[in-house]
Structure formats: C-alpha cells, structure tokens
Amino acid sequence: MTVTAPKxxxxxxxxxxxxxxxxxxxxxxxxxxxxxxxxxxxxxNRVKAxxxxxxxxVLRGGEVSAxxxxxxxxxxxxxxxxxxxxxxxxxxxxxxxxxxxAEIAVASTGLIGTYLPMxxxxxxxxxxAAELSPHGGERAAIAIRTTDTVHKTAVRAGEGxxxxxxxxxxxxxxxxxxxxxxxLTTDADLAPPxxxxxxxxxxxxxxxxxxxxGCMSTNDTVLLLASGASGVTPGYEEFADVLREVxxxxxxxxIGDAEGASxxxxxxxxxxxxxxxxxEVGRTxxxxxxxxxxxxxxxxxxxxxxxxxxxxxxxxxxxxxxxxINGVWVCREGSAGDGRDLVDMRFREVRITADLDAGTHSxxxxxxxxxxxxxxxxxxxxx
Amino acid sequence: MTVTAPKxxxxxxxxxxxxxxxxxxxxxxxxxxxxxxxxxxxxxNRVKAxxxxxxxxVLRGGEVSAxxxxxxxxxxxxxxxxxxxxxxxxxxxxxxxxxxxAEIAVASTGLIGTYLPMxxxxxxxxxxAAELSPHGGERAAIAIRTTDTVHKTAVRAGEGxxxxxxxxxxxxxxxxxxxxxxxLTTDADLAPPxxxxxxxxxxxxxxxxxxxxGCMSTNDTVLLLASGASGVTPGYEEFADVLREVxxxxxxxxIGDAEGASxxxxxxxxxxxxxxxxxEVGRTxxxxxxxxxxxxxxxxxxxxxxxxxxxxxxxxxxxxxxxxINGVWVCREGSAGDGRDLVDMRFREVRITADLDAGTHSxxxxxxxxxxxxxxxxxxxxx
Numbered sequence: 001m002t003v004t005a006p007k008x009x010x011x012x013x014x015x016x017x018x019x020x021x022x023x024x025x026x027x028x029x030x031x032x033x034x035x036x037x038x039x040x041x042x043x044x045n046r047v048k049a050x051x052x053x054x055x056x057x058v059l060r061g062g063e064v065s066a067x068x069x070x071x072x073x074x075x076x077x078x079x080x081x082x083x084x085x086x087x088x089x090x091x092x093x094x095x096x097x098x099x100x101x102a103e104i105a106v107a108s109t110g111l112i113g114t115y116l117p118m119x120x121x122x123x124x125x126x127x128x129a130a131e132l133s134p135h136g137g138e139r140a141a142i143a144i145r146t147t148d149t150v151h152k153t154a155v156r157a158g159e160g161x162x163x164x165x166x167x168x169x170x171x172x173x174x175x176x177x178x179x180x181x182x183x184l185t186t187d188a189d190l191a192p193p194x195x196x197x198x199x200x201x202x203x204x205x206x207x208x209x210x211x212x213x214g215c216m217s218t219n220d221t222v223l224l225l226a227s228g229a230s231g232v233t234p235g236y237e238e239f240a241d242v243l244r245e246v247x248x249x250x251x252x253x254x255i256g257d258a259e260g261a262s263x264x265x266x267x268x269x270x271x272x273x274x275x276x277x278x279x280e281v282g283r284t285x286x287x288x289x290x291x292x293x294x295x296x297x298x299x300x301x302x303x304x305x306x307x308x309x310x311x312x313x314x315x316x317x318x319x320x321x322x323x324x325i326n327g328v329w330v331c332r333e334g335s336a337g338d339g340r341d342l343v344d345m346r347f348r349e350v351r352i353t354a355d356l357d358a359g360t361h362s363x364x365x366x367x368x369x370x371x372x373x374x375x376x377x378x379x380x381x382x383x
Numbered sequence: 384m385t386v387t388a389p390k391x392x393x394x395x396x397x398x399x400x401x402x403x404x405x406x407x408x409x410x411x412x413x414x415x416x417x418x419x420x421x422x423x424x425x426x427x428n429r430v431k432a433x434x435x436x437x438x439x440x441v442l443r444g445g446e447v448s449a450x451x452x453x454x455x456x457x458x459x460x461x462x463x464x465x466x467x468x469x470x471x472x473x474x475x476x477x478x479x480x481x482x483x484x485a486e487i488a489v490a491s492t493g494l495i496g497t498y499l500p501m502x503x504x505x506x507x508x509x510x511x512a513a514e515l516s517p518h519g520g521e522r523a524a525i526a527i528r529t530t531d532t533v534h535k536t537a538v539r540a541g542e543g544x545x546x547x548x549x550x551x552x553x554x555x556x557x558x559x560x561x562x563x564x565x566x567l568t569t570d571a572d573l574a575p576p577x578x579x580x581x582x583x584x585x586x587x588x589x590x591x592x593x594x595x596x597g598c599m600s601t602n603d604t605v606l607l608l609a610s611g612a613s614g615v616t617p618g619y620e621e622f623a624d625v626l627r628e629v630x631x632x633x634x635x636x637x638i639g640d641a642e643g644a645s646x647x648x649x650x651x652x653x654x655x656x657x658x659x660x661x662x663e664v665g666r667t668x669x670x671x672x673x674x675x676x677x678x679x680x681x682x683x684x685x686x687x688x689x690x691x692x693x694x695x696x697x698x699x700x701x702x703x704x705x706x707x708i709n710g711v712w713v714c715r716e717g718s719a720g721d722g723r724d725l726v727d728m729r730f731r732e733v734r735i736t737a738d739l740d741a742g743t744h745s746x747x748x749x750x751x752x753x754x755x756x757x758x759x760x761x762x763x764x765x766x
Contacts, residue, residue: 047693112686297762303495310430379680
C-alpha cells in the first residue's frame, strides 16, 4: 500500500548494492498518470545535496513522472561530480521508463561527503524498473531506510480518492526540515499550484514541527505526486485536511523511531501572543539538552523549561508562566506549583504544556529525549 | 590567592549546611578598600534568578563592598519569597560587615525552583564573616562549586597591580552567559565606568564564547571589584588586556571541566565577512549535537560541520567552504579534501577550523563533545 494505495502509481524497492550490508537501498515510485502533476518542499539548509538541487529544478516544471530514491549515501558536499551522478541517475531512470529526465526527481540519504557507487546504483535502477508493481509501495518504503528501525507509511481515503505516503528519517529531525525523505501520492485530479499550496501548508504544521535533535539536514525532500487516476477533483480544504493527516501520521512515526530515543515529547505552547511566538518557544524547549536529559531521567524538571523559555523573544512575563508535565501544573506563576511527585513519567509519550498567558495562539512541537544510546549511535555513524 | 591575590580583599568559604552533602556551600568576598568600585555582567536570560535581580540593582550604584555567593540552590523561579530571601542575605552580610545592604551583591547557583534554607544560610554568613582572611580566596572558590570537579582560579599581574578571579561552572555553559558565577578582583585604582567597559569587553570575547551545551542559565553573574589598594591607575588597554587574560584562563578552565565531557573543542571560524558572522557560525557548529557526538567518537565528520554552517545566515558559498580538523583540511571547496585517516583525535583538545572564504574576520568558540556521561549526569540531577 502506502505510495501505491492511490490509483495510478507503481513502485519498487531493491538491493542495488549501495549499502555494504546488502540491505534494500534503491526505490522507484512512478506516476502512471493520466496526470503527472507534482509539488515539493526541500531543505532550508544552504548546503544542499546534489539531488535536492536537481529535484528543485525538476519541480519548476510542475510535472514529475517518477522519483528515484536511494539510501546508503547522501550525495551531499560532492561538488560537480555529485551533480553529474544525480543527472546520470535521472537519465538512467528516464531511459528505463520512457520518460524525459527533466521529469525524474531524485532523492538520496546517507553519509555526507562521499560519492555514490554509480556502477551499482545505475544497474539498480534497471532492476527496480523491471520490478515496478501497483503493490510495490511497501518495498519502496523499506528501501529508503537508513538507521530507521521500521519503515514508515500512511494512507488516508477521501471520497473516491486517497492519499498515500512513505517517509524515512530517524534523527537529524529539525524544522526546515529533517533528515527525511517523504513521497506522498494521490489519485485526486489536482493542478500543480494546488498541490504546491497543499504540500506547503501540510509540511508547515507537521514535518516542520518535529525536532528530534535540532539538526538540519542537507537532503530533506517532501514530494507530492498526483496521478488524477480517480477522476475526482476534491475541494481544497477537503484535500488539504486529508494530506495533513497523512503528514501528521508520518511525522509522528518519525519521532517514534528517532535514533536512540526513549521518550517522545509533545510540547504544546498555549496562550501565546502569536503563532510565531508559540513555535519559537516550542522549538527552544525542544532543543534544550538539559531538559531532554531530565525527561530521559523521568524528572519533571520545570526549571529547565523556564530557563529555555527565558532565552526566547516571545511575549511573556516570567511571573505569569505556567508549566504542566503530563497534566500536572508543576509550575504556576513562575514558581513551584503542584507536587512533582504527582507526575507519572513511566510512559514513552511525555506531554509538556507551556502556558505563556500572553494571548490566544498555540502550537505543538514534537521532540525526543537525549539518551546515551543517541550519543552512541551518532558517535559511531561514519567510522 | 585567586580573588585575594590583589591587595585589599579578604574572603572565606564555609559549609553552611545548604548542601545536604555537608560540602562547602557559602563564600564571602569582601573589598576592604580604600575604593569599592565595581561593575558586573549578568545573564541575558529573561527568567532571572532573585540574586541576579538584586545584584543588578546594587551595581547601579557602582559600588560593591562584598559579595555573598552560595551553591546548593539557585533561588530562581522562586517568586517574591525568593527575592525576600536574597534581600535578607544581603542584610545579614551588611550587619556582619558593618556595611549597607545596598552595597552587597548576592549570587546563587544550584537547582532552580526551590527555596534556599535560610535558617542555615544566614548563620553561615556570620560564620564566613568570622573567617574572612587575605588568604581565603581558595576556600571561597571551593565553596561555590556545584558539579564542578575542580575549583577554578586565575591571577595575572600588571605593573604594581594585579587581577585575580574565581569561577564556578560545569555545564549549561552558553553565551550570554553560562551557569557561571565569576568574581574578579583588582587592586588597580579605577572608576566604575572604566571597570564596566573593561568587564564587558572581556566577557564578550571569553565567557560569551564558551558554549558547552547550548543552554543558558538564570543565574549567570560576573562581578569585577576594584579596591584601589595598589594606588596604581593603569591605562585602559593595559588593564583590559590583563583582565581579558584572567577571563580567558577561567573560561578555558570551565570548558575543561564541563559535565561529562571528554573533549574540549576549539572552533575557529576564519575569513568571515564580519565578526558577527564568525561568531554565529562558531556557535552553530558548537551546538550541533550530531557533530558533538562525532567528535566524542573521534570521527572527523566534516559533513556535519557543513550541515551546521548551512543553517546560518552568514555570508558564504557552499562550494568555497574549507574545514580542517586538527590541522588536516578534510574538506576543501565544499567537498572531500585530505584524508580523514590523517586526523589524529586521541587528545582531549580538538581543533576545528571553518574557513568561510568570505572576508577577513574571525572568532574562536569553545565547546565540548556530547557524551553518555553528560546524559547520565543531567538525567539524574534533581531526582
């Protein structure tokens, strides 16, 4: 299912030999039409991987016939040769599928600064093209994993149409975006400008509000492909709602599988003067290493929440701040509130509510705790 | 020595019983004159501890007769009662020393959100006052430690005058400032406005350029007291240079004793368009958890340096970035440079040089690696 749940899509996932482990590492998602409308959102990092630079160009045309995705190498910080490799990837897929390379998006994930093994990647594209199937979505989702322990997929149905999606990402999750590759598909019949608005709206309140470790990747890519195969053109709000639900589902799964994490932290900032204030405060709390350690230790250390809030530019008065952890208001009006011993933190999901008492806006940011396992996993990544 | 190295100062450090461990937890530093000029810099955190609010008021008068410092409790997020406790602390010291409370600065460090045990703290002030000595600087430095494994002191001599200092801090080190308490003393004969400029200049390029874990405290305080007891009035540059050296020495010691750290990372950003750019890039590298983990794993992962630089607003072109780790240019012009295996990372100090190739400015930021011990120490802090 997943990206092949909507009508008009085929996919495949194969082991091309990019990963030394022999695990699946190359995925192909093809829009079989009749329409090939598309939109995308890419990393805000100014150091962009070659496939991001390539796919941004492709998206300008508003049409994408297929996406080639590989794990096992990010093809970032690889200079002109890296860009040539991405170009060759698109050309090979174009030849295999009978399309123009200008309509083939490419996405890569893995270690920065090394070249992709093109002698294995290119034959892998032919292999994937030969295995394309309307049931191939699951295998595609499996092939894009790096340190992901599970593959992430989601699907939601509209009236006579649907949206499917797959995502990879397990660390380096940060707004704007994360080390995530996401392919979303729909058989709704929608034009590129509508898809563009819908995907930007959805990403803004979902993938851009997960912040596992404050780090921003060079490769983040979210693509939305529309085949029009359902023959249905839903209203904008109707479509946007379903798309957002799929993105929310995938974003939650990314946080739930973040590297080394033992807690998923839902930070809700309420009564902010503006939504920007709420997001700034939420992100600042999400990135506070001391708080992330405290949550790992199941310690409802609200002082660290206030310390973090104090570093923001949001509208608030210190003596009017309230903080709840798992529903217990441990900080009231800037000082100690209800007993810390009332807070039960045994479960994986931890809820922090920060009440700025300064307005009517709110936002939710998802984060993870900081653990020895995170340190271990990221100390040993490239060596 | 330390704060009592310059003429005209006495100090003491005692165990008042604020810490349950019975370790020393209360320090007194007294300016015996003839002058009592002073200046200070405080945390930029908008959630400020009661002693910070108090001491900021005291400093407005430009005169400080004594500083009371306690570990074992931050007296932050403690509301009106917390402020009353700080006021009572100053009053008690004023009575013991025969000065006005309006000239007594107070600094506290420890857990946020709990009240200080005033029934033990106040008698501790009397005890410290009784033990004041021109040789008490060392004991004062010992009494202000929290998770510090060593006490930190420094002293430098000018011509006929000197500057001494003590610092505490071992985590939550961040610009603007850190969880640090610093008392600097000098027997130079200087007026408050000169001291103010000198201490701000010194802090800006020393304590504000250490960033152990990106977190900013509610209690950071740097005080400079001048007794004039040497009878010498050095020129501004002469004094500022010596003061900066003392601050650099203390800042380096803070990084060297940061919680759980196994590496001290010296990040030098060169060829930046402006000093602000250099500092922004340095801080962003310093706060990148993935890079901090890689350094811990002795992995010269320059891709994470570029990823971090890419999130800044500094002037640079990705394909012109160069990065050296311990002197080996592992990244040249945005791509792989000299061999990573040439980098020797066995020693505690690691040097990262980021060349933006965009101008003539530079800055140095000091940071630490991220370790399982950091997680452990900060998971168990308050519980």
